[in-house]
Amino acid sequence: MLIGDFKRWGSDQCLLSPKLVGVLDYLRSLSFEQMDDGVYPVGEAGIYLIVKTAETFPFEEMRPEHHERFIDIHYMISGAEKIGFARTNESNKSVEVTPPVEDHMFFDSVEQEIELILYPGQYAVFMPSDLHRPWCSAHGTRSVRKALLKIPVSEMER
Template structure:
């Protein structure tokens, strides 16, 4: 997992993998406040983005998830949310496996989960070895969030 602020990318670019930088450049160069909800093509199925508008919910209302073929760059355009995260441990078993059709696995519980506060302008990179629980309320549920999730195929990493 990597956490950062989009306005610091120029300072941090030497420390980030090129595939992550590709996604962050898209986020920096695109007017995301006015982008329509839905999928935005960046480089076919290798890198694409999804613009999402939703209200935060209590953490227990959101399911922890992981991915196999893609890693996520989750960027909060406006609002704020908490994202739970933890390492994917060998003993963890998915309760719903949609890996083939949607590249997502869901879990009931996650040992050692920590909350990451995501104010507007922040991003987090979640790799296939990370479990994450997005869309959680920071203080009270129902706060509007605009988020962009850039999906980067794992084979795209150097």
């Protein structure tokens, strides 16, 4: 997992891979106040952007998840969201959900979970080996608006 904000982008970007810098530069260039909620394809590489306004829920009600085929970048547009984070390991037991959700593996609980809070202008990058528990209430149940950039792992490996 990587967490950052664009206030320090000039000094942070030199520490990242050129492909990740390109994707984050794209995210940084967007005017979210002019965008409706929805799904937006980004180029032809299978990357897509989800802009969503939703209510957050108590931490205990949300399940940790991870994705094998996509890297997730969560960018907070407005509100504050608590996100749980942990590394995958053999002791974390997955659970089936109905209906199944493509490229999502869910868990009832995870070991050594860390809680972080994203505020407007901050982003978190979750790799396939990262479990994350999104859409959790940071300061009571509130509406948040965020962008999720979904990047195929295969695109970053090229």
